[in-house]
Structure formats: structure tokens, C-alpha cells
Amino acid sequence: MPAVDPIERQxxxxxxxxxxxxxxxxxxxxxATAATSAAALxxxxxxxxxxxxxxxxxxxxxxxxxxxxxxxxxxxxxxxSSDTVPGWVDAHAxxxxxxxxxxxxxxxxxxxxxGGEGGGEPAFLPLLVAENxxxxxxxxxxxxxxxxxxxxxxxxxxxxxxALALAVLIAPRLRPPFPEIVYSDEPVDGVESDxxxxxTPSRIVVAPARRDASRHRGREAGAAAGGGxxxxxxxLAQLSSALQDRIxxxxxxxEWERMRDEMARAERAMNARSAASGRERGGSDASEERGEExxxxxxxAGLSSTRPGTRRLGRKTGGDPTANGHAADATDTDAAARGxxxxxxxxxxxxxxxxxxxxxxxxxxxxxxxxxxxxxxxxGDTFELAINAPVRAGRGGPRxxxxxxxxxxxxAQPQLGRGTHGEQTIRRMPVPxxxxxxxxxxxxxxxxxxxxx
Amino acid sequence: xxxxxxxxxxxxxxxxxTAVRREIAKVVIGHDRVIETILTAFFAGGHVLIExxxxxGKTLIVRSLAEALNLSFNRIQFTVDLMPADITGTRVIxxxxxxxxxxxxxxxxxxxxxxxADEVNRATPKTQAALLEAMAEQQVTxxxxxxxxxxPFFVLATLNPIEMEGTYRLPEAQLDRFLFKVLLDYxxxxxxxxxxxxxxxxxxxxxxxxxEREHAPARVEELKRLVRHVLVAPDVERxxxxxxxxxxxxxxxxxxxxxxxxxxxAGRTAGASAAGEDDVARYVAYGSSxxxxxxxxxxxxxxxxxxxxxxxxxADVDRGALAALRHRIVLNFAxxxxxxxxAHVIEGVLAAARRLRP
Numbered sequence: 001m002p003a004v005d006p007i008e009r010q011x012x013x014x015x016x017x018x019x020x021x022x023x024x025x026x027x028x029x030x031x032a033t034a035a036t037s038a039a040a041l042x043x044x045x046x047x048x049x050x051x052x053x054x055x056x057x058x059x060x061x062x063x064x065x066x067x068x069x070x071x072x073x074x075x076x077x078x079x080x081s082s083d084t085v086p087g088w089v090d091a092h093a094x095x096x097x098x099x100x101x102x103x104x105x106x107x108x109x110x111x112x113x114x115g116g117e118g119g120g121e122p123a124f125l126p127l128l129v130a131e132n133x134x135x136x137x138x139x140x141x142x143x144x145x146x147x148x149x150x151x152x153x154x155x156x157x158x159x160x161x162x163a164l165a166l167a168v169l170i171a172p173r174l175r176p177p178f179p180e181i182v183y184s185d186e187p188v189d190g191v192e193s194d195x196x197x198x199x200t201p202s203r204i205v206v207a208p209a210r211r212d213a214s215r216h217r218g219r220e221a222g223a224a225a226g227g228g229x230x231x232x233x234x235x236l237a238q239l240s241s242a243l244q245d246r247i248x249x250x251x252x253x254x255e256w257e258r259m260r261d262e263m264a265r266a267e268r269a270m271n272a273r274s275a276a277s278g279r280e281r282g283g284s285d286a287s288e289e290r291g292e293e294x295x296x297x298x299x300x301a302g303l304s305s306t307r308p309g310t311r312r313l314g315r316k317t318g319g320d321p322t323a324n325g326h327a328a329d330a331t332d333t334d335a336a337a338r339g340x341x342x343x344x345x346x347x348x349x350x351x352x353x354x355x356x357x358x359x360x361x362x363x364x365x366x367x368x369x370x371x372x373x374x375x376x377x378x379x380g381d382t383f384e385l386a387i388n389a390p391v392r393a394g395r396g397g398p399r400x401x402x403x404x405x406x407x408x409x410x411x412a413q414p415q416l417g418r419g420t421h422g423e424q425t426i427r428r429m430p431v432p433x434x435x436x437x438x439x440x441x442x443x444x445x446x447x448x449x450x451x452x453x
Numbered sequence: 454x455x456x457x458x459x460x461x462x463x464x465x466x467x468x469x470x471t472a473v474r475r476e477i478a479k480v481v482i483g484h485d486r487v488i489e490t491i492l493t494a495f496f497a498g499g500h501v502l503i504e505x506x507x508x509x510g511k512t513l514i515v516r517s518l519a520e521a522l523n524l525s526f527n528r529i530q531f532t533v534d535l536m537p538a539d540i541t542g543t544r545v546i547x548x549x550x551x552x553x554x555x556x557x558x559x560x561x562x563x564x565x566x567x568x569x570a571d572e573v574n575r576a577t578p579k580t581q582a583a584l585l586e587a588m589a590e591q592q593v594t595x596x597x598x599x600x601x602x603x604x605p606f607f608v609l610a611t612l613n614p615i616e617m618e619g620t621y622r623l624p625e626a627q628l629d630r631f632l633f634k635v636l637l638d639y640x641x642x643x644x645x646x647x648x649x650x651x652x653x654x655x656x657x658x659x660x661x662x663x664x665e666r667e668h669a670p671a672r673v674e675e676l677k678r679l680v681r682h683v684l685v686a687p688d689v690e691r692x693x694x695x696x697x698x699x700x701x702x703x704x705x706x707x708x709x710x711x712x713x714x715x716x717x718x719a720g721r722t723a724g725a726s727a728a729g730e731d732d733v734a735r736y737v738a739y740g741s742s743x744x745x746x747x748x749x750x751x752x753x754x755x756x757x758x759x760x761x762x763x764x765x766x767x768a769d770v771d772r773g774a775l776a777a778l779r780h781r782i783v784l785n786f787a788x789x790x791x792x793x794x795x796a797h798v799i800e801g802v803l804a805a806a807r808r809l810r811p
Contacts, residue, residue, distance in 0.1 A: 087811065096762065096766055097686065097762075097764060097766040097767075098762075098764065100686055100688070101685075101686040101689075101764040101765075102764075104686035104687050104688060105684050105686060105687075105764075108687055122682065122684055123454040123459060123682040124454070124459050124682050124683060124763035124764070126454065126455060126456045126459065127454070127456040127460055127763045128684060128763050128764055130456035131456075131763070
């Protein structure tokens with residue numbers, strides 16, 4: 001009888017090749033699914049709100065898990081055991097049961113012989129072995145399992161990976177623009193005038209709205225009140241939020257972290273201002289509600305409440321010439337944005353109208369430029385504090401300022417500007433109409449001779 | 454048996470089978486499938502029950518088979534007054550030359566290699582039972598003495614589906630003795646034209662023997678033994694057992710929990726065989742006996758040899774399922790009322806068994 005070793009060896013090769021192919025297919029499809037989900041997750045993390053991202057992340061996670069289970073089940077079904085190889089080869093090589101019969105009959109006879117029940121060798125068994133040996137070339141592993149690599153699955157995996165890479169590559173473009181500083185003496189379009197707030201700024205920081213900021217505030221307020229939203233406080237929500245933050249931090253880098261923190265700080269400041277304003281209005285919730293809106297909002301960043309003349313937040317003051325000079329020199333909008341809201345006193349309780357602010361004195365606020373940092377002031381990663389800058393947060397991104405910036409004042413003594421004193425900005429000060437006679441009187445040009453008299 | 458010898462034996466089997474079929478086809482117009490089934494049963498060592506209206510060539514087929522194989526042939530026309538002794542033979546008093554009288558057994562027509570039992574349902578059950586022993590035991594017993602029948606012994610009984618008055622329905626036990634049951638339909642238009650043309654002309658076709666008379670019985674027995682050597686994989690045996698079990702109404706199945714050999718795969722059985730099992734539960738009074746499985750497998754072995762293979766496939770089993778199970782399934786009144794026949798039930802069972810196949 002011809003030896004069956006070549007048959008068994010070829011069956012092993014077929015099995016190995018087929019299982020490897022199936023394993024690759026499962027892995028590639030899993031990669032494709034995971035990469036597609038990851039790409040979607042990255043994009044959603046960058047552009048979607050926290051709530052949407054949470055829903056999408058858990059949905060995608062579930063989809064990936066379900067796909068993994070399905071792929072695992074399919075792989076298990078397709079996985080070829082040594083028992084199923086003959087039948088599979090028979091079916092695919094059109095051996096008409098020759099191989100399956102040979103293997104089964106040999107196994108049965110071997111079992112019978114071990115049990116002492118074995119008779120003689122079946123008469124047709126040698127013929128069956130010979131037929132199988134003669135048909136070995138028809139079911140070579142490379143003929144039966146033509147491909148070493150599942151092309152469709154591999155292509156899907158590559159495409160999904162490319163999509164993920166593309167998502168990572170375009171991630172910086174999706175970073176929200178930093179707040180923008182524009183210089184203007186005019187009220188900004190679309191900003192409602194508040195009678196207690198001077199809307200004639202010298203600098204305006206326009207920042208994108210953060211929809212989740214109000215929710216953060218609500219959460220913080222709820223936590224402070226001892227309550228809290230169960231859903232938002234759930235561990236799952238925290239996980240998705242942390243994931244979104246992590247993705248943004250990894251893809252947008254430290255710049256985004258700073259912007260996020262500053263924006264959050266500005267939001268907190270606005271919240272505090274709204275609360276103070278509410279108290280001033282006798283506990284009215286009007287400003288609080290207005291502060292909750294995601295529409296246009298104003299924030300004064302870096303306003304020191306300790307300086308003389310500061311009456312309340314949002315009211316424009318004479319300003320510190322030095323600070324103003326710094327700000328005026330700040331042409332880098334990113335740098336200006338980083339200066340936004342660094343004054344921690346914004347979050348402190350505010351004084352009422354006409355009263356000095358807490359901690360007010362004759363000296364400059366030691367925290368005027370915010371707490372000390374480890375940033376090397378001589379390095380490239382420095383910034384200038386934008387003080388006395390109204391911050392405007394608009395929905396959906398920055399709004400371009402309308403109108404042109406006022407022309408710089410002409411230098412009255414240009415010959416003195418070279419090497420003597422640095423130029424200092426002379427600011428125009430809007431004066432309430434009620435004070436006009438007094439101011440005109442004080443600053444009126446008079447005859448020196450008359451004064452002498 | 455070396456591969457070359459085995460291969461030659463299979464080739465010889467194929468040649469003999471083909472030659473016999475070709476010789477029969479000389480005189481029998483059409484009925485190719487029926488002739489193949491009859492030959493299959495013959496080489497499998499079984500008997501065939503043919504149901505068909507008179508004049509469709511039943512007798513001619515058997516006579517032609519006997520002539521082609523060069524075997525002895527007898528025909529018994531079963532009638533209501535036919536006695537068992539008319540079949541088996543009887544003992545008669547014979548006076549010898551010395552004047553002594555003694556009983557001598559005179560063999561009946563059953564002593565032939567090929568026996569045509571025409572309209573077997575017209576005989577009384579007692580007479581049918583006489584044939585029963587001959588079919589099952591390959592021997593007849595007369596007056597306490599058993600007389601073996603010379604192999605090969607092949608019975609081809611016919612049933613006339615019309616004129617049922619005065620007939621005795623064959624008991625299930627006797628039906629079970631037949632390996633296959635085939636239905637002989639009316640010939641087609643083309644076949645009928647050829648039949649009337651060839652049978653009324655001056656030149657009548659004759660069958661030439663394929664085997665030599667002296668060696669024919671032994672040669673046929675050799676071929677029958679060859680059939681038994683065909684290899685059957687365990688999963689094919691399992692499939693056959695499943696088929697047989699599926700013909701049995703679920704309430705009557707044994708308690709081994711296999712449920713047609715598929716109980717172990719109950720999860721898949723539930724949906725897969727639902728339709729077939731439903732028909733069986735609703736319309737079948739009694740299912741096939743184990744003899745049905747034997748018939749399935751023996752027929753499949755012959756078909757495998759005819760296909761030049763030393764092993765049986767599931768397809769071989771499927772091909773013979775209708776002939777092997779048709780007469781072993783007893784339908785109930787519900788089936789009769791609904792116009793369901795055994796072929797319908799078997800097709801459902803086959804479909805269910807195929808789905809259960811690994």
C-alpha cells in the first residue's frame with residue numbers, strides 16, 4: 001500500500017496555510033474596524049461636543065467590541081481543525097470524498113485495532129490510498145489556498161489605517177483658533193450694550209464659545225450645592241470626557257491645554273462676574289441666565305480690581321500705561337490670548353458699586369500678572385499679559401472685528417524719540433457726558449498770564 | 454488487494470453492469486432509471502418490488518435480465534388460489550424401480566436464479582409468506598426439510614395498482630424484504646413510438662448473454678461480494694442512520710437520545726430539520742426499519758462502483774433513498790387525506806438530513 005505520509009503532510013500544510021489566511025483576515029478586519037472607529041473617534045474628539053463625543057465613543061466602542069466578537073466567532077467557524085481538513089479539501093478539490101473517506105476509515109481501523117477488534121485491511125483501502133496519492137497535485141496548498149494574504153481584508157485595514165493617519169494629520173487644522181485681539185475704539189458689532197459696562201474697549205479679545213463651559217459651571221455649581229447630575233457625574237461620562245481631553249491634548253499639544261485652561265478660567269471669571277452683577281441687582285437671575293447662554297459673551301480679562309479708579313468689572317479704566325504698552329506691542333494674537341484672564345482676582349468676590357475691591361490699596365496688585373510660572377521669560381514660550389481687555393466669546397468661532405483700528409497718534413516730538421524715552425501710548429479716555437463740563441474746565445487751555453494773575 | 458487488482462475489479466464490475474444494461478435496453482424501450490435501479494438491487498443482493506400498470510414491460514425487464522446474465526428464470530403468476538406449494542414445491546410419492554415408494558421433493562418455480570412474482574398481491578397471505586422465507590433466508594422449507602436456493606437468487610415482484618378487488622395487501626414485514634421498490638410509469642410518446650414499432654416488426658430484438666452460463670452464477674456472486682468491499686466512511690454511515698431515523702415519527706423514536714443520530718447536534722436539528730420532521734410527525738404512521746438503512750448503503754455501494762469509486766459518498770446514498778425507503782414508510786390517513794405520498798415525505802427527510810450533515 002502506498003504510504004499515506006505525503007497525504008498527511010500535505011493536509012497539515014493546507015491546514016496551516018488556510019488557518020494563517022483566516023487568522024490574517026480576522027486580524028485585518030479587526031484592525032480595519034478599530035482603525036476606522038479610532039479615526040472617527042479622533043475626529044469626533046476634536047470637533048464634537050463632549051456629550052456627542054461620549055455617545056459616539058461608547059457607540060463606537062460597542063461596535064468594535066461587537067465586531068470583534070463576530071470576527072472571533074467567524075474565525076472559530078472557519079478555523080480548520082485536523083478533523084475538518086479532509087472534508088474541506090474534498091469539497092474544494094473535488095475529490096468526491098476520497099480523502100475524507102480515507103482518513104475516516106484509517107482512523108476507524110486504527111481504533112479497532114487498538115481495541116483488539118481489528119480484522120484485515122479493507123480490500124479497497126490500498127486503492128483509495130493510491131487514488132489520493134495520485135491526486136495530491138490537485139490539492140497543493142498553494143492551489144487550494146491561492147492567496148497568502150487576504151487582499152480585501154488587508155486593503156480594508158490599510159485604508160482604515162490611512163484614514164486614521166489622515167485624521168491625525170489634519171487634527172492640527174481642526175484646532176479651534178486662539179482668541180484674537182483687535183484694537184478698536186468702537187463698540188463691537190452684535191454686542192449688546194450694558195449700561196454698567198463700558199463697551200468702548202481699547203482691546204477686544206474675541207474667543208470661540210465653549211459650549212461645555214456652561215455645563216462645567218453647572219456641574220461645579222451642582223457639586224458645590226451638594227447635588228449633581230448623576231448622568232454627568234457617572235464614571236462612564238468621566239471616562240469619555242477624559243478620553244476626549246487626552247486625544248485633544250495629544251493631538252493639539254500643550255498650546256491647546258493652555259487655551260483650554262484659559263478659556264475655562266475666563267468662563268469662571270464670567271460666572272463670578274455674573275454672580276456679582278446678580279447680587280448688585282438684588283438677586284436678579286437675569287444676568288445669570290444671560291451668562292448661561294452660549295451666544296455672544298463678553299469677558300474682561302486681566303482687569304485688576306485693586307487699582308484706583310476701578311469701579312467694577314467690565315468698566316474701562318484709565319489703565320496701566322505699561323501694561324497697555326505691552327498689550328499694544330502684542331501683535332501675536334496667540335500671545336494675547338494666552339494673556340487672557342490671567343488675573344486670578346477675577347474669580348474673587350467683587351465689591352459693590354463705589355466700594356473698593358477686596359484687597360484694594362495704593363500699590364499694584366502683586367498678582368497682577370497672575371501667579372508665577374516656571375516659564376523662562378527669555379525663552380520663546382513667553383507671553384504678555386493682556387490687561388484690561390474685554391473678552392468676547394462668540395458662538396462658533398471668532399468674529400472678525402468691524403471697522404478699522406484707529407490710527408496711531410502722531411508723534412509730536414519725533415526728534416526726542418530716538419534714544420531718549422520709549423514711546424508711551426496716550427490713551428483717549430471716554431468720559432461720561434455728566435462730567436463733561438468739569439473735564440472741559442480742568443483740561444481747558446488757559447492763558448498762562450491769566451494764571452499768573 | 455493491490456490497487457491495480459482492485460481497480461481492475463471495479464472496472465470489470467462497471468463493464469458487466471453496463472453490458473447487461475445495454476442488452477436489456479435492446480428489448481426494453483425506455484425505463485432506463487428503473488432498469489438501473491433493478492440492476493443495482495440485483496448486484497446488491499436484494500429483491501425488487503415493481504409497481505406499475507399491466508403492459509409496461511415488467512416481465513420483459515426481468516426476462517431480459519435473466520437472459521443477459523445467463524441465469525435461470527421463472528415466472529409465477531400469483532392468483533388467489535395459488536398455494537405455497539405451488540411456489541416452493543412439494544413432496545410427492547415416487548415409486549422406485551424396486552417398487553418402493555418414497556417422498557420426493559419436487560422443486561417449485563422458486564428454485565431459479567431470477568424469479569418474477571407477477572401481481573404478488575393477488576395471492577393469499579399464506580402463499581405470500583412462502584415467498585417471504587425464500588426471499589429472506591434464501592431457502593424454502595417443505596415438510597420440515599429446508600432446501601437452499603442456489604445463489605444468486607433474485608425476486609422481482611410486481612404490484613398492479615388497479616383492480617384492487619380481491620387482492621391482499623402485502624404485509625409490511627414482507628414489503629421490508631424488498632431492497633427497492635420502483636414505480637414503472639407509462640412510457641413517453643417517443644418511447645411508445647419505438648415500442649410499437651420494434652415489437653410489431655418481423656425482426657425482434659434478442660438479448661445476448663453477457664456471462665457464460667457455467668460461470669454466470671459464480672461471477673455474479675463475485676460481483677456481489679465486490680460490492681460489499683466498498684468503503685464507507687463513518688460519517689456516511691451516520692448519515693444513513695440519520696436518514697432512517699428521520700423517517701420514524703418523533704414519538705416513536707428510541708430512547709438513545711440521538712433523534713435520528715442528530716440529537717447530539719440538537720441545536721442545529723431544531724431549525725434545520727423542522728420541515729422534514731414536521732411532515733414525518735404529521736403523516737407517517739411507521740417509519741423505516743433498519744433494513745432501510747442496509748438497503749440505502751448497499752445501493753450506495755453499487756452506485757459508487759458504477760461510478761468507479763472504491764468508496765461511498767453522501768450523493769450515492771441520496772440517489773437510492775427514494776427506492777430504498779419508499780415502501781418502508783407507512784403513511785397515515787392524514788397523509789391520504791392531504792394527498793401526501795411517500796416521495797414527498799422522503800424528499801423532506803433527505804433535505805433535513807442534508808442540513809444535518811457536517
